[in-house]
Structures are given as C-alpha cells and as structure tokens.
Amino acid sequence: MPPTSLIPALVWRPALPPLALAAVMLLLAAMVFIQARQLAQRFGRRRTAPIVAVRGLAVLLLLTAILDPAIMRQAAAGPRRRLLVLVDRSASMQVRDAEGATxxxxxxxxxxxxxxxxxxxxxxxxxxxxxxxxxESSPPDEADSGTDLGGALLTAADEAGAVDALVLLTDGGDEPPEPPRMPRAPIFAGVIGSDPATWRDTAVGTFEGPPTVERRTTFELTARLHARGHQAPEFHTTLSNRSVRLWHRQPDGSESLVETRQADLSDGEATLRLPVRCEDEGLHLFRLDLESGGDELSPLNNRRTLRIEARGESLDVLYFSRRLGADLKRLRQALGTDPALAFTALYRTGGERYVVQAPDEADTALLERGLPTAPDALKRYDCLLLGAFPAELWQADEMRAVLDYVSGGGGLIWLGGEEAFEGGGYEASALAPLIPWRMHGSESTLVREEAPISIPAASAADPAVAGLAAILEEARRDGGDGQIVLSAFNLVRDLAPAARVLMEANRPRGRTPVLIAQPYGRGRVYAFASNTSWQWAGGTPAAADFYRRLWQQLARAAAGDNDGGRHLRVVWEGNRLRPAGRTSARVQVVDAPGAQLSASLTDARGRQSLPLAPEPGVPGIWRVEMSFRTRGENHFRIEALRDGAPLETYERTLLVAPPGDEGAHLEPQHAALERLATREGGRAYAETEAGQMAEDLRRALQRGTRTELVSLVSYRHGFALAIIATLAAGWLLRRRLSLA
Structure with missing residues (x-):
C-alpha cells in the first residue's frame, strides 16, 4: 500500500495515448493563444484579460477531464471483498533457482x-x-508454455468484473506488459525469482540482425553470449569450448543447419558475427542454440529466434550535399553495408562539379550534373538525405523538386550542423515547410557541449528508434558512465504542430529535441539536429551499434513501409503483433476530398470498431491504433465512402502470435512490475516479502474499509458544476465587457 499522507497521491488515467494527448494539448494551447491575441488586438489586452483567463480555465478543465485524475481513499466495506490472483504457469516458472524448488x-x-x-x-x-x-488455479496439461502477462491483464480487465485488488504471482516474463486496458483495482505484484548473482548459467543475451534484407545478398547476424558464475573454478573449466549452432527456416517451412561454431565464455561473455544469406522472398527464421551444461540453471535462455523479411528489391537512399561533411564516411559505412539499402552519395567538389558514389550496378546518369530536377526524377529514390549547407547554395528548381518529391510520398532526412536550419538561412527559403519546427533568425543554433541522449517513452516503439532504448539501457548496465553522448547539437525550440520528438539530448538545464519527425503531404520528414553522431561509430561497441541501428532504421522509416490502393495509403508504425500488444498505422486519403472512413478489426471473438483520429494540422492524414485480443489471424479493414457510395476498401490480415523464446530473460523483472503496480495504486514485492504483501492486502481488504480509486472528474458532480460555472462566467464577462 502507498504510505498514508495528508495530501493523497493522484493517479492519472488518461483517456488518450501519449502522442494523441500531446497533440490535443498543443492544439488547445494554440487555440487559446490565437483567441487571446485576436481579442487583445480588437479590445485591448487589459480589457480582455478576464475573459482570456476564463477561457484558459475552461481549457484546463477539459484537459483534466481527459487526464481523469483519481485519488486513493478508504471507503466503507461491503459484505466481503473480492480478490483476483493471476498465477504465472509458463515454462520459466519451472526453473529451480532457489533451494531446489521451482x-x-x-x-x-x-x-x-x-x-x-x-x-x-x-x-x-x-x-x-x-x-x-x-x-482455474491449474491450467490443463496441454497448456502452452509462453508468457503473456499483458494479455492476462487485458482478459482480467474485460472479464473479471469488479474486484477490490489484483495479485500477480509471476517472474515478469520476457517483455514489459503494455495492455490497452487494466483492471480498475490496485495491483500487488509478487515477483518470483532469486538473485541472478547467485546463478550458474549461460545465456544468449541478444541475437540481432536487420529486420529486412534484399534477397540473394549476404548479411550479418550478431549474437552476444553471457555466462554467470564463471568465476567458480569447477564451472569455469566448462565454458571455454561451448558449441553454438545456427539454424535457418525457409519461408516454405524447411529447416537446415547453417553453421556450428565454438564459443569461449570463460571470461563471462563472447560475441559472434554470423554471415547468412536469404535466397527467397518471404519471412525467414534464424535460430541460435547455445550448448547448455548439465549443472546450469536452465536451457531456456540458451535459444533465441530472429525473424527477417527478405524482399525482392532494396531501398534506394540518396545523400546530397554541396559541402562535404565528416558524417558522409560513417553514413556510407552504416547504410552501405545494410543488405536492404542501396546507398548513393552525390556531393559537390567545386564549382558545379559533382562526385557520385554508388553501387556498381546503379544507374547514375541522372546525377552527373547534380540533383535531378526533372518531374518525378527523384521518385526512383526511397529516401533523400540532405547534408548541412546554406540555403543560398540551392537553386530554385532543386528546391521545388525536393518539395514535390516529399509531398508526393518521398522520405527526407535533414542533417544538422553549423550551416543547417537557422544557421543556413532556411527560415526564408522555400524549404522551410520541410523543417519540423519554427525557425527564428539566421544565427546558427549549434551548441557545442556534451549531452547524453535518451529515447522518450512515448516514442520507444516508433520504427525509426525501436529497440534503441534497450541499447542505451544495456550500456548503462555494462558499467562505466553508461552514456552515449552528443558533443554538439542544434537547439530546437518551437516544434511544428504535427512534429513528434523521437530522441532528446539531456542538458543540465533540461531536455532538447534531437530527432524530430513530421509528415508533409504524402511524405515523411525527419530532422537529426546534430552533426556529431558519426563519432559514435568509432566509439564504444554499444555506441557503434547504436549508430548503425539508428541510421539503418531511420532510412527505412523515412522510405516508408506503406501499402494501399488509389485513394488509401497505409503506413504501419508498430510491429507488436501479439495478444495485448499495440500497433498503429497512418492512413492517408489521396485525391478523395470529403471521403468518410471507418476501420475495424475482426478476430476469433468477433468484430470491433476502431477509432480514427485526424493527424493535427495535416489534412487528409488519419491515425488508427489497435490492440489484439487473440492469437492467430486478425483481419484489419478500412472502408472509404464518398456521398454514401463505396470508394475503396483496404484489407490486411495480421498474424498475431505469442512472444517467442520463452525464458529468454530469466531474471525476475522487478523494476517493470514495480512500475506497473505503482501506476495502478499498489506495489511490487520480492518473494521474500510475501508476508508483508499479505499484511498490506489485509489492510486494503479489511471489512471496515476498502481502498478504491475515486475519479475527481465524476465525484459528486463537482467537476460538471465547475464547467458550467466557468462557461457562465465567460458569458457574463462578455456581456459586461461588451465583447461581441
């Protein structure tokens, strides 16, 4: 139970996801600001101050309703309380990691x-x-062995009815739970699992590779292996020659052994780099098996599976700059070695002489005289990277070609630097709409100071930065200062209405955006506000891995993984295809003004309608978010109508599967369960604290009182009366001040 206090703690329960909430807040703030400015211009600032204050109060009340704050309170008890206990029966719960008991x-x-x-x-x-x-307390014998804590919480929210408290008895599973709905009750989590420092065990720590590749190209998989307890002499002698086998399952279902290697884990860790090749298009599964000793904790974490999609053609990336920067060499290494990307560099060396660096088989005739400006000439490229150089060096037809390219569906990435953005005079240029913030002046905004970077939690699943937060976290766990830092970055202040922050630099005086995304027309724009990320490539292994992953994923995200028809274009933004997982998509309506959209998701439980939210400030763009209730096939459908008649239908079958590699992370996930429980008004307990958990539950469930969450918005109609009073005050003030 949370400690008692004279001021009860608030529990926030927003009705919107973080991105939508931020968009609503920005939209409301802009509305109040514009109205205040208009009133001040017509009637004077002093005269209109009261009515502006009342409108601001109304907006705050609206935001409060969206955030739905609640407080914990003791309420009179009914006849008996109801407690729901969820017990994890997955394979990882069969591990004997304490006193011989599972x-x-x-x-x-x-x-x-x-x-x-x-x-x-x-x-x-x-x-x-x-x-x-x-x-029931025990599942049937044929029960599956995976773990889906998020799905269990979602089922409890939908089917358990009213409960006074929820108890979890679990080791946490392999992924943090992100259910779209939670039971409306405090959560008490009993975290099962012993201290990993006492284990004697080997494990596949990570197994990584590119998510997509071009077929018939060779690429590399990276495996990091770990050993715990390797200092023990009798265990140490068994670690110097462990077999590692790599298996490959083809799209047709056939499986073969690719390679067998020996790994030396006597120092506690080892890294393997494995070249592989996909001949056919489709989904390929690679499985890595690390030999497990008989006296180890468990073989569960000695196996990892990686899914890679092989495509018929690579994505074409064009780098263009009139001034060569230090970042080109590292970008070419990061992007040019990705088997699913074809990297071409075009830069000026003097006058109007250009150098073209491209793959051997690439046709570069259009690039010999500089950036192509003919209509649709840039469309052969999926992504355009622009170096930092002054706007005055652009030609008018080049700028028009870039604007048309992005608005027509292309992807653009800006690189920061001394002469980028404001410092390059872009505020007054035709390319200003492609920069996702409002620029002020023509002075350089580049700041030369070291600042560690972070990925905002709300953006962690974005395809451009997905998985990068885990690299930052792993770097911190590996010791040292554990930071990946930028040594210079452009200051970004006033974000555009549709901009999204994907990466931040953490300065002593606060955070500043470093990677910002926004849509433009049918295309996508990303701005990386720094010219020193290339330094990561020559830094620590974690920093080098971060750099490579960032730019490969960023190029793919800018290129856009979209599909659709003539009037509907869909870009998928998430890949959590598992029960209780979330994914989202951006839907663009093309050449169909006035079209009405509806979206649905059909699974084994039936059909559910999905809300479509307009992208703030971007006409014709809608966002749809969905969560999955069941495994197997989920049928997603968007229907467009115009004047009541069918215009176009988009359908896609999403294969939702449970998370693979059960037991890949055998460490008890205390931190994740603590965050989950605290958010819902409870707490997490180590299994040695079971007695304390029982006492806290008893106090919460005792007959005289019960702990409950009370919404401040719906409590005794006070919030509704406050809204009515605010609206009435605004009306009276307008009448009294004669503000027509």
Whole structure:
C-alpha cells in the first residue's frame, strides 16, 4: 500500500495515448493563444484579460477531464471483498533457482499463505496464465508454455468484473506488459525469482540482425553470449569450448543447419558475427542454440529466434550535399553495408562539379550534373538525405523538386550542423515547410557541449528508434558512465504542430529535441539536429551499434513501409503483433476530398470498431491504433465512402502470435512490475516479502474499509458544476465587457 499522507497521491488515467494527448494539448494551447491575441488586438489586452483567463480555465478543465485524475481513499466495506490472483504457469516458472524448488511451487506457497491470511475478509478467485488465461488455479496439461502477462491483464480487465485488488504471482516474463486496458483495482505484484548473482548459467543475451534484407545478398547476424558464475573454478573449466549452432527456416517451412561454431565464455561473455544469406522472398527464421551444461540453471535462455523479411528489391537512399561533411564516411559505412539499402552519395567538389558514389550496378546518369530536377526524377529514390549547407547554395528548381518529391510520398532526412536550419538561412527559403519546427533568425543554433541522449517513452516503439532504448539501457548496465553522448547539437525550440520528438539530448538545464519527425503531404520528414553522431561509430561497441541501428532504421522509416490502393495509403508504425500488444498505422486519403472512413478489426471473438483520429494540422492524414485480443489471424479493414457510395476498401490480415523464446530473460523483472503496480495504486514485492504483501492486502481488504480509486472528474458532480460555472462566467464577462 502507498504510505498514508495528508495530501493523497493522484493517479492519472488518461483517456488518450501519449502522442494523441500531446497533440490535443498543443492544439488547445494554440487555440487559446490565437483567441487571446485576436481579442487583445480588437479590445485591448487589459480589457480582455478576464475573459482570456476564463477561457484558459475552461481549457484546463477539459484537459483534466481527459487526464481523469483519481485519488486513493478508504471507503466503507461491503459484505466481503473480492480478490483476483493471476498465477504465472509458463515454462520459466519451472526453473529451480532457489533451494531446489521451482518458481511455480514457490508461487503456490505464497498463494496458500494469502488464502490463510485473507480467507476471512475476501473471496479469492485464482486464475492461471501462460500465453492464454484459464479461470482455474491449474491450467490443463496441454497448456502452452509462453508468457503473456499483458494479455492476462487485458482478459482480467474485460472479464473479471469488479474486484477490490489484483495479485500477480509471476517472474515478469520476457517483455514489459503494455495492455490497452487494466483492471480498475490496485495491483500487488509478487515477483518470483532469486538473485541472478547467485546463478550458474549461460545465456544468449541478444541475437540481432536487420529486420529486412534484399534477397540473394549476404548479411550479418550478431549474437552476444553471457555466462554467470564463471568465476567458480569447477564451472569455469566448462565454458571455454561451448558449441553454438545456427539454424535457418525457409519461408516454405524447411529447416537446415547453417553453421556450428565454438564459443569461449570463460571470461563471462563472447560475441559472434554470423554471415547468412536469404535466397527467397518471404519471412525467414534464424535460430541460435547455445550448448547448455548439465549443472546450469536452465536451457531456456540458451535459444533465441530472429525473424527477417527478405524482399525482392532494396531501398534506394540518396545523400546530397554541396559541402562535404565528416558524417558522409560513417553514413556510407552504416547504410552501405545494410543488405536492404542501396546507398548513393552525390556531393559537390567545386564549382558545379559533382562526385557520385554508388553501387556498381546503379544507374547514375541522372546525377552527373547534380540533383535531378526533372518531374518525378527523384521518385526512383526511397529516401533523400540532405547534408548541412546554406540555403543560398540551392537553386530554385532543386528546391521545388525536393518539395514535390516529399509531398508526393518521398522520405527526407535533414542533417544538422553549423550551416543547417537557422544557421543556413532556411527560415526564408522555400524549404522551410520541410523543417519540423519554427525557425527564428539566421544565427546558427549549434551548441557545442556534451549531452547524453535518451529515447522518450512515448516514442520507444516508433520504427525509426525501436529497440534503441534497450541499447542505451544495456550500456548503462555494462558499467562505466553508461552514456552515449552528443558533443554538439542544434537547439530546437518551437516544434511544428504535427512534429513528434523521437530522441532528446539531456542538458543540465533540461531536455532538447534531437530527432524530430513530421509528415508533409504524402511524405515523411525527419530532422537529426546534430552533426556529431558519426563519432559514435568509432566509439564504444554499444555506441557503434547504436549508430548503425539508428541510421539503418531511420532510412527505412523515412522510405516508408506503406501499402494501399488509389485513394488509401497505409503506413504501419508498430510491429507488436501479439495478444495485448499495440500497433498503429497512418492512413492517408489521396485525391478523395470529403471521403468518410471507418476501420475495424475482426478476430476469433468477433468484430470491433476502431477509432480514427485526424493527424493535427495535416489534412487528409488519419491515425488508427489497435490492440489484439487473440492469437492467430486478425483481419484489419478500412472502408472509404464518398456521398454514401463505396470508394475503396483496404484489407490486411495480421498474424498475431505469442512472444517467442520463452525464458529468454530469466531474471525476475522487478523494476517493470514495480512500475506497473505503482501506476495502478499498489506495489511490487520480492518473494521474500510475501508476508508483508499479505499484511498490506489485509489492510486494503479489511471489512471496515476498502481502498478504491475515486475519479475527481465524476465525484459528486463537482467537476460538471465547475464547467458550467466557468462557461457562465465567460458569458457574463462578455456581456459586461461588451465583447461581441
């Protein structure tokens, strides 16, 4: 239970996802500012100050309603309380990591303790879960062995009814749970698992490769192997020659052994780089098996699976600059070595002489005289990277070609620097709409200071930066200062209405955006506000990996993985295709003004309508978010109507599967469960704190009182009265001040 206080803690329960909430807040703030300015110009600032204040108060009340704050309070108890217990029965719970007992057996012992301590005050409903949920204390023998905690929480929210508290007995699984809905009750999480420092174990720490490749090209997979307890002499002697096998499953289902290697883990870790090749288009599965010793903790974390999509053609990336910067060499290495990207560099060496660096088979005739300006000439490239040089060096027809390219569906990435953005005089240029913030003046905004970078939580799943937060976290765990820093960056202040921040630099005086994205027409724009990221490529292994992953993913995101027909274009922005996982898509309506859209998702449980939200400030662009309730095929559908008649239909079947590699992370996920429980008004307990958890639950469930979340918005109609009073005050002020 949270500690008692004279001022109860607020629990925020926003009705919108973070990106949509930020967009609404920006839109409302802009509306109040514009109205205040208009009133001040007509009637004077002093005369209109009261009405502006009232409107500001109305906006704050509206935001409060969206955020839905609640407080924890003690309420009178009913006849008996109801407690729901979710017990993890997955394969990782069969691990014997303490005193010879499995995690599941220890969880059952805690469950019995809860029955003894709480039986007189509450009725306990015990459900079991793996990657499915059974409304019984033990699942059937044929139950699957995966873990889907998010799916279990979603099922509890939809089917458990009213409960007074929810107890989780789990090791946390392999992925942080992100259910779209949670049970409206405090969560008490019992974290099952011993201290990893006491283990004797080997594991595949990470197994990585490009998400997409061009077929019939050779690319590299990277595996990082770890050993715990390697200092123990008798265990140390078994680590010097461990077999590692790489298997490849083709799209047709056939599987073969690719390679066998020996790994030396006597120092506690080893890294393997494995060249592979995909001959056919489709989804390829690579599996890495690390030999496990008989006296180790578990073989579960000695296997990892990687899914890679092989495509028929690579994505073409064009780098263009009139002034050569230090970043070109590293960009060419990062992008040119990606088997799914074809990197071409075009830069001026003097006068109007240009150098073209391209793959051997590339046709570069159009580039010999500089950037192509003929209509649609740039469309052969999926992504355009622009170096930092002054706007005055652009020719008018070049700028028009770039604007047409992006508005027609192309992808653009700006590179920062001394002569980029404001410092290059772009505020007054025709390319200003392609920069995702409002520029002020013509002075350079480049700041030369070191600042560590971070990925905002709201953007962590964006395809441009997906997985990069984990690299930052791993760098911190590996010791040292654990920071990946920029040594210079452009200051970004007033973001455009549709801009999204994907990466930040953490200065002592606050955070500043470094990577910003925005749509433009049918295309996508990204601005990387720094000219020193190339230094990461020659830094620590974590920094070099971060640099490579960032620019490869950024090029793919800018190129846009979109599909659709004549009037509907769809860009998918997430890949969490698992029960209780989320994904989203941007839907663009092309050449069909006035079209009405509807979206739906159909699964084994039936059809559910999906809300479509307009992209703020970008006409014709809509965003749809969805979560998945079941495994198997989920049928996504968008229908466009105009004047009541069908215009176009877009359909896609999404294959939703449980997360693979059960037990890949055997460490108890205490931090993730603590965040989850705290957010819902509870807390997480180590299994050694089971007695304390029972006492806290008893206090919450005792007959005299119960802990509940009370919404401040709906409590005794006070919020509704406040809105009515605010609107009435605004009307009276307008009448009294004669503000027509």
């Amino acid at each position: 995690r599941e057996a220890r969880a059952d012992a805690i469950l019995e303790k809860l029955r003894e301590r709480l039986g007189d005050v509450a009725d306990l409903a015990v459900w079991s879960f793996t990657d499915r949920v059974w409304k």
